[in-house]
Amino acid sequence: MKRQLLKLIHNAICMAILISFVGCNSSENLYKAPKVSAFRGGKLPPPPGMVYVPSGTILFKGSLDSGNVGKNISLSAFFIDETEVTNKQYRAFVNWVADSVAITDFLNDDQFFLDVASEDGEGRRINWKKVKKISPIWQSKDPAIVEKLGPMITTRGSRRALNPEVVKYRFSYLKTKGNLKQEYVTDTVPVMPTEDIWSKDFPNAQLTSLDANYFTHESFDHYPVVGVTWRQARGYADWRGKEMMANLMKNSYLSGYQLTFSLPTEAQWQYAAEGKLDPRDTIAGSKLTIDAEEGKQKLAVNYKQGEGTYSRDGATFTVPVKSYTPNAFGIYNMAGNVAEWTLDAYSPSAVAFVNDLNPVLLYDADERDADALKRKVIRGGSWSGNGEQLNSETRGYAVDYEPHSYVGFRCVMSAFELPTAQSKTRKY
Structure with missing residues (x-):
């Protein structure tokens, strides 16, 4: 008991x-x-204008003529713009920056601010709901506003335009010089693209009509923006990331996450482009053509197919960003139309020393550095390039302060790994 x-x-x-x-x-x-199960559909719902690229592995090579056999690399999942950044999208960035400059540096009117208690103006936030009702402010016809904004405005031909020396975007980032030095810095970049870049790139051609209309006229709204430097593209990516997280993520499944937004690394770019064409037509040295020939696939890509043959693909210059057929990931024009800036610094031997997991070669050159240290990788070929540049492995470069009429860009945002069939819990 x-x-x-x-x-x-x-x-x-x-x-x-x-x-x-x-x-x-x-x-x-x-x-x-809970037990692990594969995510239905195998992909996350993407933010507006982007597509989901799942994690995967590719063969990453150096310059095609270097004899480098490359190495296998793996990439985490990410979102990427389904199209190149358009003139309309980039104009929204320019107008946002111009409105910010107009309000804080020239108008200084309390009605455009949420907080007006500070005597020195520090810490005041712009009331964007009110600003957007009259944006873009620099195009206002109110005589009082026009007079105050004088230094912001210049003339180009018979029209008013923004002064690129005044309209600048300020942002902070982690400055990296290889493995030598890392520090957070604040940079200020002018945001206006070089509108007469067409005549500058082709000095003996009659392209003044494109200079005057390509960036500003609504008929070119959905064409890829050009005349943008690598530093300007990086500024746009920073702004777009902040706008997206502030305005689009509040009620979505992405709410609460800290996600990076940037230009794509060249490895991300190559992986996203891998499905663009039949692999048999992307081998280095193969002939790419839109003509139906025996034994050849008929391709639809905007590029120069021979000396003086710009128009055989249906356009002499760029085409709207959703022209032709998207690749296997749903991405448009990863080959041709405009070449695209990537995040990486250019080195012919980069593949030999970058990591085999999410590789990137970062080097933010100082202004006094040689141009060789300012070279950034561009990928994809363009409307003015030949067929060999369309290969998804072909690497080119331009210095970070030089714009071109044949170079644009798109953005990426980090995503998450999804459980796949390999990791699904099984019964034994």
Whole structure:
């Protein structure tokens, strides 16, 4: 009897301890991890204008003529713009910066601010809901506003335009010089693209009509923006990331996450482009053509197919960003139309020393550095390039302060790994 009583007391104490422990953690289900199952559909819903690229592995090579056999690299999942950044999208960035400069540096009107308590103006936030009702402010016809914005405005031909020396974007980033030095810095970049870049790139051609209309006229809204330097493209990516996280993620599954937004690394770019064409037509040195020939696939890509043959693909210059057929990931014009800036510094031997997981070669050159240190990788070929440049492995470069009429860009945002069939919990 005594033994049974002791046993009952012992069991009661154990149960009390167990109930107490479970009760403290029941809200979190601390020890009830669910079984892993593959995500239906295999991809996350992308933010507007982007597509989801799942994690994967590719063969990453150096220059095609270097004899480098390359190495296998793996990439985490990411989102990438389904199209090149358009004139309309980039104009939204320019107008946002111009509105910011107009309000803070020239108008200084309390009606455009949310906080007006600070005497020195520090810490005041712009009331963007009110600003957007009259944006872009620099195009206002109000004589009082026009007079105050004088230094912001210049003339180009017969029209008003923004002064590129005044309209600048300020942002902070981690400045990296290889493995030597890393520090957070604040940079200021002018945001206006070089509108007469067409005549500058082709000085003996009659392209003044494109100079005057390509960036500003609504008929070119959905064409890829050009005349943008690598530093300007990086500024746009920073702004777009902040805008997206502030305006689009509040009620989405991405809410609460810290996600990076940037130009694509060249490895990300290559991986995203891998499905663009039949692999048999992307071997280095193969002839790419839009003509139907025996044994050749008929391709639809905007590029120069021979000396003086710009128009055989249906356009002499750029085409709207959703022209032709998207690749296997749903991405448009990863080959041709405009070549694209990537995040990486250019080195012919980069593949030899970058990591085999999410590789990137970062080097933010100082202004006094030689141009060789300012070279950034461009990928994809363009409307003015030949067929060999369309290969997804072909690497080119331009210095970070030089714009071109044949170079544009697109953006990427980090994403998450999804459980796949390989990791799904199985019954044994």
